[in-house]
Amino acid sequence: MDTLHLLFNAVTVIFIAATMFAAGLGATFAALRGIFSNVPLLLLALVANGVVIPLLGWGIGALFSLPAAGFIALVLVASSPGGPFGAKLAMVQNGDVVAGAAMQVLLATIGSLTFAPTANGILTAAEVGKGVSLDVVALVRTVALLQLVPFVIGLLLRRYAAPTARSWHPPAATVSNVTFLIVLAGMLLGSWRDVLTLLGSLTLLAGFVLAVAAFTVGTLLATGPPVRRTTMGSVASVRNVGPALAAIGIAFDNEPAILGALAAVVLSGLAAALPIAAVLSGRRSGGPATDEPR
Template sequence: MSTAVVAVLLVASMLAVGTAATVDDFRTLVRRRGLVMLAVAANVVVLPGLAVALVTTVGLGPEVALGVVLAAAAPGGGTGALLTLHARGDLAVSTGLQVLLGPLGLVAGPVWATAVGQSVVPAGGVGLLVVGGGLLGQVVPLAVGMWLRRARPQVAQRVHPVARRVADVLLAGLVVYFLVTGVGRLPQVGWAGVAVIAVLVAVSMTPVALRWPASVPQRRALAMTTGVRNLTLALFFAAAATPTVVLTVLAYGLIMYGTCVPVALVLARTKPVPVL
């Protein structure tokens, strides 16, 4: 059930983002190569590498360790751009990174899983179709939204608030779902596992508090994009493992949204910051 909601949330949020983004936004992102390289390194190398180091140091069980690593190694979460929108961040940076990071997660997940001695690569063409469908779920609604804004701006103005409202409702419902179904099961993950997840989420949000790199809106975009992991992809890989691995990914989602959403709502109340 949560996987289906995440998938619909992904489509709705990308449509909302697409109707607010332009091609010029992506052209601007190309000129920010340093920020892009930093974001890719943070999402594909630093965060999953830190996850492997922490689960190894703490000595988590293999299933919990795998769940933590899969979540940490799944960048490009569909709601990162949506939360960036709320947090008054640079939407162009967040959207561009989301599109870039999504495919990288297909490689990062299996690679980092081997770092904890496990394999999660789905067998056969069915696995490729499911993962490809996840990517299409990001790219297609984003492209449709951007086309509407360019070719049918009046339609885009009507679609954007509806898509955003649907995404907001689904996001709120997902957070409540995680709270209701996940809090009581956190002991199954173990408090050491919960602590590791909390550290990873906190580290991913540090750009908000830093004075470097880049501008305030760009740092907010980097924080939200890095903080929100691609749960759809992580759950897909976890489904090939055990229920405990799936539970750990859901626990990551609970702590992730329980941290990122309040931060975004706090930032939403700040004065608008010009995008440089």
């Protein structure tokens, strides 16, 4: 079982790195300047992901009267923006991949700093759980190594070796697609028992509703054409599981009930986010918006 766990972690790392590398190969400096100079877009994304969605997690948990484990898992997920599935969903929906990847990395980096105080504040106000404290340096380092570095390498190749970038982009996208399917299968196979134990509770529904609400908020609190707005919605709908897992290990001693609830929330959230991206893809005849700033 340990070997399978290590293998799954390795595939997950490859998926994240390949996805960000492929996004970088399809990006340009001009497109990134268009994103990072768009102050309203940045501010709205930060408000949506750092303030509104965590509060939504609190509200949904209270509305559904979730048990303590489910409430804690939902709040931890809602408080952790910048999930690596965000860039992948931008690709799946044929959205603005450059904007999605750039915003994902930015949110993951900022989320490394804001996650602990946000989650701790909500759990304290709701009088649920314990204080959440994390190694911020370790979180930022993980984001840099797995997300930022592959994206920058791909971006530099596109800038200074365009023919190489064009030839490498299809295989990088293929690796991202294949490992994406493996990661999804691994999550389902590894967590099915935990999910089954929660079928009688509202935790699965809460995770689903949170993802739909987060997509809606991310789309509404964005600027630009619909393709960019829905991309921001997809980035908002999938959260960063790494800090949540670390918090459960540090603050809750890897309590099985919370880990199971976390798996249920994450999987039900993906069950909501993936079909939304697929429907958007079916409505778009063109390819991903990766080359030109909007």
